[in-house]
Amino acid sequence: MSSRRSVGSQIVFNNPRAISVRSGGSKTSNSTINVTLARRLLFPYLPLTTPLPPLVGTYGTPEENEKRRNDPAFKALNNELYDFLALVVRGFVLPWWSKITPRDKEFPQEITRIAASLIKQVESRAMAADIPALLANAIPLLVAQHYQDFRLAQAKLPTSYATGLQGHSDSLPHLFHSFQPHMAVTAEGTVDPNYLRQVVEHIMKACLPPEDWEAEAERAIIREIVLKILLESAFPRLSQPWFIQKTMLELLGPPKETVPPPPVTRSGSAFHTFVILFLSAVQVVSGFAIAAIAGLQATLHTVTEVNASTFRQKTTSQTGEDMAFPTLEMLAEILNMRERAAAAAILYLLQLILGALAPFVNRLVPYLFYTHTHPSMFTKILAQSKKVLFPDGYPGPPPVEPTIEEQVLIREQLEKRLFDCVFPVAAKLLFGTKLSIQGRTIRGILDPLGSKQCNVHLLIFLLDAIVVSLFPELALSPTSKREPSDGATDADLDAMIYSPYDKSDPLDGRSNSPGQGTP
Structure with a gap:
């Protein structure tokens, strides 16, 4: 046998x-x-x-x-x-x-x-969707809004806004939830499975042919499998602060080893020392000149390729914004650049430059996306996802939360790694002139991602943005808020997803721009 x-x-x-x-x-x-x-x-x-x-x-x-x-x-x-x-x-x-x-x-x-x-249907929709606008506009604005609302909720903790929340163990998630209310998330960070179930159901209805859609048993099994992966594997891991910090450490890589300078010897004449210093200076200048020439040639080549590219170009995103400003706004919120004079001056200078180069940047972003997106990148993402979701070939258990000491160690390593990634001169301009201010800036980068309950809100809004980009018919449009259209029932309207591009909140009519209010 x-x-x-x-x-x-x-x-x-x-x-x-x-x-x-x-x-x-x-x-x-x-x-x-x-x-x-x-x-x-x-x-x-x-x-x-x-x-x-x-x-x-x-x-x-x-x-x-x-x-x-x-x-x-x-x-x-x-x-x-x-x-x-x-x-x-x-x-x-x-x-x-x-x-x-x-x-x-x-x-x-x-x-x-x-x-x-x-x-196959999701892939065809992804090819037809405006993915560059999603990556360069919607997602940066949602991240910037998350940082802004978190800091605002943190600032209101010692005020009377948190008076009615004294009975809760942690008032910060409740204050944050008041700034970013979502029908699928509670203040404690619990996701409503019915919301995700309706999302998957609508996606399957839009993608499957009629004969497969009528197979209710198979459809329900696939829907529940996707729901189980999201609720029991993806969200519990991605929302943990230590998991985010550990992932950032892995993306940054190990620190570079510093080579100690050679010991200084007293032997040799002054002329010999002068010759060595002169040749070293010539080498540095020539290396800088060669790098500048290569950079200029690469820039000219990129400009020529962008102007001659045949990719699907969109001069503005779905919100009418230029593609460069949302990313700059996200960096400004993450680094809290408006609180320091030097960083604010750099921010305003970059805004002026990007404003002058806006038409070119709107063509550059799709060019960079479509030229640097390869199947091998998605293969690596799938391989990493298998290791996380199926560590031994089977669904892994819930993530084991590290001890408090291990979480503190991960946080300290990440703070040091972030500080080492920036040159000392740039660190003084971006993070502050004093070491105490620089340390506070580095901690301010990680604090908005330090609450599991608040991170769940960010994940849900990011999921909504991705789904709406691929399936724009699921977005809550102004006409669908007033009355059902195309035979849609009230249950269908209740299951619709809020679009991050909508400018109004269907619940109370308040401003819902990604730059202000709730996303």
Whole structure:
């Protein structure tokens, strides 16, 4: 009989009875066939020589799709998606489905087919959406609003605004919730599963064909799987301050090792020392000149490419703002630049420069996005997501919260790493002239991300912004706030998502601009 051994997410079958008949006798040879987990669970009847059907790269002409199908980067992304989907099926479907019908292999295939339709439709919508405006406009404004509201709530803690909240263990999340109310989040940071359930339901209704939408059992299973991943795996991790700080440490990388200067010796004449200093100065100047020339050539090349690019260009985002100002506003809020004279002067100077270069920047942002977005980047994101969500090949337990001492150590390491990333001269201009002011600025960067309850609000608003960018029909428009349109019911309107681009709050009519009020 053939033996089987598990290797990661692959199953290796060793067949010692592969017999080759020749004249004069027979000979036994070993043949090893690698069967991935996706083939074993999702495509059990597909021949091993037949490649898996593509999940991504099917949004163009047949010639373009064929070219992407043969691209190694798209192949790696396709395999990573199937492996992720197989882990989801094994972790969330097979534990209860195998108890009902252990030999049935068609149900996972049906779920895979529906999930593949969803992935393809989401990819086609992402190609048609204005993703550069989402990354350069909506998300920076939401982050800036989060920092602004957090500091405002923190400033009101010792005032009479927190008088009625003295019975709560932490008044800060309740004050913050009053600045950023959301129907899906409570003041304690609890997410309403019905809100996310309705979001996933609307996405599936917009993406699935009628025959798949009518399959209520499969549709409900996929919806609950997505909901379980969001509520039990993604949100509990992404909202933890220590997890955010640890992720920032990993993104910044280890600090550079400083080489100590050579010891000073008294031997040698003054002329020899002068020659060494002169040659060192010449080397520094020549290196700076070469770097300046290379930078100028790269800038001219980029300007030429941007002006001649054929990418889908949009001069303004959905809010009518230039694409450069929201990112600058986010940096100004994070660094709290308006509180220091030197940093405020730099901010106003950058605003003047970006105002003069606004038409070019509006073309530069889509160019940079579409030229630097590669399938390999999404492959790395999926691989990292698998490690976080499925650490041992199965859904991981809730994150183990580090001790108070470990969290303090992570925070101190990150503060030191952020301070070391900036040159001393730039640190005095951006963070302050004194070390005490610089330390307070560094702590002010991390404090707005130090509350789990407040971070949940930011995650929900970011999720809304992403969903509305891909599915603009889910945004709450002014017409839908007054009366149902196109046969929509009141339940459909209740499940609609607030768009971060709306200028008014449908609850009370207050200002809802990303720059002021609640996002």
